[in-house]
Amino acid sequence: MEAAKRSVLVINPFQLTALLWLSRIETASVFLPSVTTVDYAPDTWIGAGIGSLLAIVPLWVMGRVAVASGGLCLVGMAQKFYGRVLGGAVGIFLAQFFLLCGACTIRHVVEVYTGIITPETPGLVYSAIVAGVAVVAAAAGATILGRTAVMVFATVVPLLLLTLILPLNRMNPGHLMPFMHSHLGVLAQAGLISFSFTMQGIVGFMLMPSLRPRTTKEVDAIFLTYAVASSIMMAAAAASITAAFGPLSASLTFPVFSLAQRIQIAGIIERMEILPVFLWTASDILRVALMLWAAAACLAKTFGLEHGRRLVLPLGFVSVVLTAFIVTNVFEMLGFYTWDLWGVYGTVVQVGTVLLLSTGYLLARKGSARRRRHA
Amino acid sequence: MSRIAGKLRLMRGRRKPARPTSTGDRLSPKVDRNEALMRETLGDSFDLTFRTLQPDQEGRRLLLVYLRGAVDEKLVADAVLRPLGQSGFPVGGDPRAVFASLRDRYLAAGTVETTPSLQGAIDGILLAKVALLVDGVPEALLIFLPAWPTRGLLEPETEVNIRGSRDGFSTLIIDNTAVLRRYVKDPRLRFERREIGRLSRTKVVVAHIAGLAPDSLVAEACRRLDKVKLDGVLATAYIEELIRDHRWSPFPTTFRTERPDRVAAALLEGRVAILVDGTQFVLIVPAVLTMFLTTVDDWYESFLVGTALRILRYASFVVSLLFPALYVSAISFHQEMVPTRLAFGITQQRQGIPFPVIVEALLLQLIFEVLREAGLRLPQAVGQAVTIVGALIVGQQAVEAGLVSPVMLIVIATTGIASFVTPVYSMSWSVRLLNPLYIILGGTLGLFGIVSGLVLMEVHLTALNSFGLAYMSPLSPSRAEELKDTFIRWPLWASKRRPKVSREDHQG
Numbered sequence: 077m078e079a080a081k082r083s084v085l086v087i088n089p090f091q092l093t094a095l096l097w098l099s100r101i102e103t104a105s106v107f108l109p110s111v112t113t114v115d116y117a118p119d120t121w122i123g124a125g126i127g128s129l130l131a132i133v134p135l136w137v138m139g140r141v142a143v144a145s146g147g148l149c150l151v152g153m154a155q156k157f158y159g160r161v162l163g164g165a166v167g168i169f170l171a172q173f174f175l176l177c178g179a180c181t182i183r184h185v186v187e188v189y190t191g192i193i194t195p196e197t198p199g200l201v202y203s204a205i206v207a208g209v210a211v212v213a214a215a216a217g218a219t220i221l222g223r224t225a226v227m228v229f230a231t232v233v234p235l236l237l238l239t240l241i242l243p244l245n246r247m248n249p250g251h252l253m254p255f256m257h258s259h260l261g262v263l264a265q266a267g268l269i270s271f272s273f274t275m276q277g278i279v280g281f282m283l284m285p286s287l288r289p290r291t292t293k294e295v296d297a298i299f300l301t302y303a304v305a306s307s308i309m310m311a312a313a314a315a316s317i318t319a320a321f322g323p324l325s326a327s328l329t330f331p332v333f334s335l336a337q338r339i340q341i342a343g344i345i346e347r348m349e350i351l352p353v354f355l356w357t358a359s360d361i362l363r364v365a366l367m368l369w370a371a372a373a374c375l376a377k378t379f380g381l382e383h384g385r386r387l388v389l390p391l392g393f394v395s396v397v398l399t400a401f402i403v404t405n406v407f408e409m410l411g412f413y414t415w416d417l418w419g420v421y422g423t424v425v426q427v428g429t430v431l432l433l434s435t436g437y438l439l440a441r442k443g444s445a446r447r448r449r450h451a
Numbered sequence: 452m453s454r455i456a457g458k459l460r461l462m463r464g465r466r467k468p469a470r471p472t473s474t475g476d477r478l479s480p481k482v483d484r485n486e487a488l489m490r491e492t493l494g495d496s497f498d499l500t501f502r503t504l505q506p507d508q509e510g511r512r513l514l515l516v517y518l519r520g521a522v523d524e525k526l527v528a529d530a531v532l533r534p535l536g537q538s539g540f541p542v543g544g545d546p547r548a549v550f551a552s553l554r555d556r557y558l559a560a561g562t563v564e565t566t567p568s569l570q571g572a573i574d575g576i577l578l579a580k581v582a583l584l585v586d587g588v589p590e591a592l593l594i595f596l597p598a599w600p601t602r603g604l605l606e607p608e609t610e611v612n613i614r615g616s617r618d619g620f621s622t623l624i625i626d627n628t629a630v631l632r633r634y635v636k637d638p639r640l641r642f643e644r645r646e647i648g649r650l651s652r653t654k655v656v657v658a659h660i661a662g663l664a665p666d667s668l669v670a671e672a673c674r675r676l677d678k679v680k681l682d683g684v685l686a687t688a689y690i691e692e693l694i695r696d697h698r699w700s701p702f703p704t705t706f707r708t709e710r711p712d713r714v715a716a717a718l719l720e721g722r723v724a725i726l727v728d729g730t731q732f733v734l735i736v737p738a739v740l741t742m743f744l745t746t747v748d749d750w751y752e753s754f755l756v757g758t759a760l761r762i763l764r765y766a767s768f769v770v771s772l773l774f775p776a777l778y779v780s781a782i783s784f785h786q787e788m789v790p791t792r793l794a795f796g797i798t799q800q801r802q803g804i805p806f807p808v809i810v811e812a813l814l815l816q817l818i819f820e821v822l823r824e825a826g827l828r829l830p831q832a833v834g835q836a837v838t839i840v841g842a843l844i845v846g847q848q849a850v851e852a853g854l855v856s857p858v859m860l861i862v863i864a865t866t867g868i869a870s871f872v873t874p875v876y877s878m879s880w881s882v883r884l885l886n887p888l889y890i891i892l893g894g895t896l897g898l899f900g901i902v903s904g905l906v907l908m909e910v911h912l913t914a915l916n917s918f919g920l921a922y923m924s925p926l927s928p929s930r931a932e933e934l935k936d937t938f939i940r941w942p943l944w945a946s947k948r949r950p951k952v953s954r955e956d957h958q959g
Binding site for chain 1: 785788896897899903905907912923926
């Protein structure tokens with residue numbers, strides 16, 4: 077029985093990878109194509125792919141620091157390097173950041189459903205249900221979250237591939253030409269958004285204390301494959317949309333949904349909107365659960381609580397309330413995710429966290445080396 | 452003890468039955484006294500037999516006490532009475548020497564025990580033993596000569612197969628352990644016996660193969676069984692409900708089977724089987740979800756056929772769980788999902804139907820369940836007739852009366868037939884419990900509701916454990932080696948390792 081109780085806190089590398097990949101599907105298949113195609117450019121997909129790949133560097137650094145610190149979470153590291161008060165401040169800041177990410181995701185589900193599927197249903201119904209299911213998943217603990225992620229991942233990834241592959245006959249590679257035609261600014265904008273989305277993977281470091289095994293090799297593998305997969309997903313989604321719609325993509329609110337509507341194979345399989353709907357709902361719920369769990373873990377660590385499970389429910393309520401105030405409609409939501417707003421904000425917060433913690437680690441190591449020499 | 456007696460008094464509406472004051476009550480050296488005490492304790496049951504013998508010319512009596520029907524009287528004659536008549540039987544002399552001679556030389560039975568207590572003698576009689584008392588000796592010999600009525604090894608009715616053995620378990624536990632010995636002739640096969648039920652005192656056996664089943668698993672099974680406090684254990688289900696994990700879950704976390712080959716296979720995998728006397732159903736623990744979607748036929752056919760069967764079964768499982776919900780959701784919210792021609796056809800058929808599609812689905816599902824239950828409970832011939840009449844006549848008339856649409860009838864019928872593909876009855880019930888919930892989710896929230904429900908179900912399933920083993924293993928936590936026996940049936944020649952069932956192996 078003791079072993080069973082202990083297992084509640086354990087997550088393995090494959091589960092963490094699945095969880096992180098799932099959390100990217102929504103951005104890859106909704107926000108990024110929507111945002112990057114607002115100003116139509118045939119090669120934003122290159123910027124998106126490169127931007128995600130660049131996230132490898134800070135994630136790799138963070139992974140090394142986390143392992144060297146004995147597998148502490150982000151807040152644990154901040155408390156270790158900067159003391160309880162400053163570390164607690166970092167914890168509260170990160171909690172609000174993760175909560176905001178979760179609330180934005182909920183808002184996205186609301187917009188998708190009320191915007192294009194069931195406009196007559198109040199958005200609150202959707203946000204309450206997504207938050208409710210996510211709360212149940214997050215409260216079940218890291219292990220259950222990881223195990224569920226593997227199950228959902230196995231279902232969702234084939235659907236994502238189908239969504240991108242089935243409309244191949246509707247795509248025109250000519251829309252992607254001329255290659256590297258856009259100026260650097262367009263690529264940089266797409267790259268920054270993509271980078272900030274992929275950097276959300278730092279949420280995975282909140283699960284570091286539960287990760288088994290937790291060697292440098294494992295951690296590197298998790299975050300490197302995550303960044304590469306994110307890069308491929310984002311580039312593929314952006315390229316598919318551009319290839320399918322060309323200049324028209326700039327006028328589409330949810331291009332991947334429109335892409336699925338264009339699926340037509342042999343007159344039998346047609347209008348497969350069900351694919352992205354399934355994708356978004358399942359992956360969004362898991363993403364919200366991860367964000368809620370991380371926010372609760374940040375607060376629990378900050379205030380010295382044994383675990384944050386009891387905080388998950390109130391945080392779920394807060395995220396539903398936040399959802400109502402973040403944006404008022406789908407266009408504002410897309411505006412929220414532009415390169416100069418979320419791109420800059422997300423990058424500053426996430427890269428700032430990595431810089432802060434890695435600097436703290438270096439200072440602490442230097443200090444301990446000096447103390448050893450004195451001793 | 453007094454509480455049990457009180458319950459007995461309440462149940463029977465009689466005075467408190469005489470019962471030895473403690474289990475340590477010693478037998479009297481006088482047979483008459485012992486007989487009187489036994490009559491007082493056991494009452495005037497017609498099957499209770501007292502047979503007095505007086506082979507001793509000095510007037511020393513021997514008393515045989517047993518339950519007719521529970522004991523094989525022919526064996527009593529052969530194993531007890533005939534040896535007493537043999538020449539050389541010591542008559543006269545020290546009664547203790549007579550007692551010892553009987554025990555060691557004359558009684559022709561395999562199991563002969565000695566008890567000095569009255570309670571022990573009574574317990575023995577109730578367990579189909581013959582008590583033999585010798586005047587002058589304050590002890591009793593208990594000779595095991597059982598003849599419990601049994602139906603023998605029955606063909607399993609709930610787990611029909613095509614190519615495998617037709618052997619099913621019997622209702623007699625000793626037959627069941629014997630048949631397992633026949634399947635697993637390994638000296639490490641262990642049967643740990645327990646007696647559960649304060650009044651029924653049912654024999655329960657924990658079967659495992661030492662060295663294969665983790666010690667922690669065997670200890671956990673025994674610990675849970677020891678905690679069972681019931682007056683009577685009349686079926687496996689009594690124990691199942693008390694020892695299972697997650698009692699509120701609609702999914703079964705113990706596996707119930709009446710097939711010895713299935714139990715033997717589970718033992719060889721390192722699982723533990725729990726046998727209960729009086730029932731042909733045996734529990735296997737730990738149980739995981741994938742076990743409920745496999746049959747022995749998967750292994751009795753070639754691996755290609757076995758794999759095809761499994762894929763068919765998993766698909767049917769999904770259909771039986773989600774098909775009506777998806778249909779309701781498509782008709783109510785996502786008409787664009789339906790191909791145009793089909794959508795026109797459905798709309799045409801639904802014209803004049805007075806109920807919304809969600810009500811129509813729930814109503815038909817309910818009728819189907821009623822028909823299925825009626826078919827099960829009625830005698831077989833009548834049951835079949837009711838099911839056919841119900842399905843054909845009522846369905847046809849309901850369509851003609853404009854109460855339901857033909858498409859809905861097809862959807863519910865397909866779902867019902869698909870649910871029969873689920874090979875284990877308890878899992879089939881889980882699906883039937885969840886099916887209406889998904890219809891409601893699909894009918895009120897569309898695909899969003901169904902997907903949310905599925906994610907919630909996956910969270911629930913992954914949170915389940917069966918005796919320390921994750922219910923969703925080997926899918927999640929994943930174990931690549933064991934995936935060979937899940938959606939596919941890997942060839943036997945390529946399956947080198949047995950699944951790991953110890954909890955330590957499934958962390959994370």
